[in-house]
Amino acid sequence: MSNKKTRILIAKPGLDGHDRGAKFIARALRDAGFEVIYTGLRQTPEAIASAAIQEDVQWVGLSCLSGAHNSLFPKVVEILKQKQAEDIKVFGGGVIPSDDIPGLKEAGIKEIFTPGATSKSVIDYINSN
Amino acid sequence: MKPVKTAAKKKGQKKPAPAIKRAGKKIQAPQPSMVNKALVTDDLKKQIAEWQSNSVGPLLAKYPERKEKFLLTSGAEINRLYTPEDVGEVDYPKELGFPGQYPYTRGVQPTMYRGKFWTMRQYAGFGDAAESNKRYKYLLAQGQTGLSIAFDLPTQIGYDSDHPMSTGEVGKVGVAIDSLADMEILFDGIPLDKVSTSMTINAPASVLLAMYIAVAEKQGVSSSQIHGTIQNDILKEYIARGTYIFPPKPSMRLITDIFEYCAKEVPKWNTISISGYHIREAGASATQEVAFTLADGIAYVQAALDTGLNVDDFASRLSFFFNANNNLFEEVAKFRAARRMWARIMKERFNAQKPSSLMLRFHSQTAGSTMTAQQPDNNIVRVTIQTLAAVMGGAQSLHTNSKDEALALPTEDSVRVALRTQQIVAYESGVADTIDPLAGSYYIEAKTNEIEKTAMEYINKIDKMGGMVRAVEKGYIQSEIQESAYRYQLDVESKERVVVGVNKFTIQEEPMKNLLKVSQAVAEAQIKKINEIKAKRDNIAVQSSLEKIRQAAQGKDNLMPIILTAVKQYATLGEICQVLREEFGEYRESVVL
Numbered sequence: 048m049s050n051k052k053t054r055i056l057i058a059k060p061g062l063d064g065h066d067r068g069a070k071f072i073a074r075a076l077r078d079a080g081f082e083v084i085y086t087g088l089r090q091t092p093e094a095i096a097s098a099a100i101q102e103d104v105q106w107v108g109l110s111c112l113s114g115a116h117n118s119l120f121p122k123v124v125e126i127l128k129q130k131q132a133e134d135i136k137v138f139g140g141g142v143i144p145s146d147d148i149p150g151l152k153e154a155g156i157k158e159i160f161t162p163g164a165t166s167k168s169v170i171d172y173i174n175s176n
Numbered sequence: 177m178k179p180v181k182t183a184a185k186k187k188g189q190k191k192p193a194p195a196i197k198r199a200g201k202k203i204q205a206p207q208p209s210m211v212n213k214a215l216v217t218d219d220l221k222k223q224i225a226e227w228q229s230n231s232v233g234p235l236l237a238k239y240p241e242r243k244e245k246f247l248l249t250s251g252a253e254i255n256r257l258y259t260p261e262d263v264g265e266v267d268y269p270k271e272l273g274f275p276g277q278y279p280y281t282r283g284v285q286p287t288m289y290r291g292k293f294w295t296m297r298q299y300a301g302f303g304d305a306a307e308s309n310k311r312y313k314y315l316l317a318q319g320q321t322g323l324s325i326a327f328d329l330p331t332q333i334g335y336d337s338d339h340p341m342s343t344g345e346v347g348k349v350g351v352a353i354d355s356l357a358d359m360e361i362l363f364d365g366i367p368l369d370k371v372s373t374s375m376t377i378n379a380p381a382s383v384l385l386a387m388y389i390a391v392a393e394k395q396g397v398s399s400s401q402i403h404g405t406i407q408n409d410i411l412k413e414y415i416a417r418g419t420y421i422f423p424p425k426p427s428m429r430l431i432t433d434i435f436e437y438c439a440k441e442v443p444k445w446n447t448i449s450i451s452g453y454h455i456r457e458a459g460a461s462a463t464q465e466v467a468f469t470l471a472d473g474i475a476y477v478q479a480a481l482d483t484g485l486n487v488d489d490f491a492s493r494l495s496f497f498f499n500a501n502n503n504l505f506e507e508v509a510k511f512r513a514a515r516r517m518w519a520r521i522m523k524e525r526f527n528a529q530k531p532s533s534l535m536l537r538f539h540s541q542t543a544g545s546t547m548t549a550q551q552p553d554n555n556i557v558r559v560t561i562q563t564l565a566a567v568m569g570g571a572q573s574l575h576t577n578s579k580d581e582a583l584a585l586p587t588e589d590s591v592r593v594a595l596r597t598q599q600i601v602a603y604e605s606g607v608a609d610t611i612d613p614l615a616g617s618y619y620i621e622a623k624t625n626e627i628e629k630t631a632m633e634y635i636n637k638i639d640k641m642g643g644m645v646r647a648v649e650k651g652y653i654q655s656e657i658q659e660s661a662y663r664y665q666l667d668v669e670s671k672e673r674v675v676v677g678v679n680k681f682t683i684q685e686e687p688m689k690n691l692l693k694v695s696q697a698v699a700e701a702q703i704k705k706i707n708e709i710k711a712k713r714d715n716i717a718v719q720s721s722l723e724k725i726r727q728a729a730q731g732k733d734n735l736m737p738i739i740l741t742a743v744k745q746y747a748t749l750g751e752i753c754q755v756l757r758e759e760f761g762e763y764r765e766s767v768v769l
Binding site: 061065066067070077088089113115142144161163165 | 669
């Protein structure tokens, strides 16, 4: 295992203002020993991808509770790819109906965490992938 | 003089209660001053201590309690038992009084729900105006008594549906409104002189209120006849909800412009709904919810006074919005404490004279964040408990959440069950038949006092920081809330706090079917509509109005009249907000982690 700490960007794409979950996960990941950067609200997919590259993260965690996930999550993956940064892995969480999950995974989102998921499940997932 | 015949002297009726004889000492029955001194005696204190050591102690040694400490959301400890000792000497008229009288602890109206039930007002809106209009008509047909409009995020943040930032968000969490044309469809066939309408709109509240006034005028209803509420509470957007546009100073000016305009032109309108709901949803405790909401209220009143308004000219149109959460007794105590605190603040701090300036009238909504995606039927039970909290706490109106809200916007069926929950509490449970039914409970009164005391300490601290705007800019409020939210979530994850169906009593279940979906076609149709309107309207008049808005923004003139002119000419929400963005700048959040 490398000595370098895993770096994670937690981001809020779109206009959604619900940041309780994003902030909780950011803090829980930090407390678990990851280096965490949190973008704050209202980020465009372009800004998130740029921040991910600039901050040299291995993971991007997207949080959306407004129902715009189907438009916004795949766009982040797409822009990372355009910028030759497809090695940055993207996961997501929020109010996401189960019907939408297969489509999101097909678009390159590695994992989706739905309401009730624990921080431990997110930490375990990152550690084992 | 003829002796006054009292009821007690009538034949066959009981004599007045004799003075109570206790421990050899003659104790007088409560005197008209109603100071409840007689209850807390040294003797009682001794008896409580004896009960603790003789009855509780030996049992605890054999059977420990479920938890070492029982805590409220604020972290305050809950005692095993509440007795007169915890309430102390109650000066009844000063602390509690009567419904409709200062300090309004027991309610703001003299007859409360015996006169009429609270307004049943389901927050609704999705897709386009036509679809939402259909939902409103359905809800009214089901016995709902007021409307509550949910706008989509682009509308709330002042973007038209064709703005790049609106991608993916059009019609999702509420209805998409770009221009007056959408508002006309939204209220088509709904008589605005009869229905009261609450609009959850904050940063662009002036624009949506102007559109509402314009639609009413088209129906032949003047602005003096319409009644309803705009949320118009920007401070909690910075703190917890996130749909801010402009920085604090111009935002406060937009708000006080509305206060001033409505005092003259829209006298029945609630010009603000000072909201603790979202502060609580972001993770605050019940006490923090009260403290931060009333501190926001203080900031608005002060801002209005600073512009030269007279407190009694606007204070009676201030309204509040609180969360109805799971801890039934803590919630009831919270509502009572909030009413008493606001009355005292308005009287003592702001020297308001009119009784209506002192009354905290509030809307309530059951707690969305307590809705679970697991075993969604359980949410109906949670909502029932929360409804009881709001009703026994004296709410003026109530939204009940639907069971599927942790997953999506509610379907028509689940909204109906949510509305029925209110109707069952109203018509069948009996809790609405007497006023403030939990008053006098040692627990409730002790917690009411405690919440008031702790919340007041917060308010004093915020005052020392230079007021709420400063406290928000410093990130103090946000970090206080985050601390509570973090602690709560860790308690859930450690199972210290049980959430039924989530961390205990779990089952394997199929994902819920038939969730409501908003089609992508809504965005395309909205964009088409915007283009049609822009081609059809008098663009020279629109440009001239937008220029006048710019000039008013640069100066001190009230923005409301000119915004009203612009919306009548079908200037779009995005166009108006763009001008204001250019003049006022945009707020950037101070990210606190």
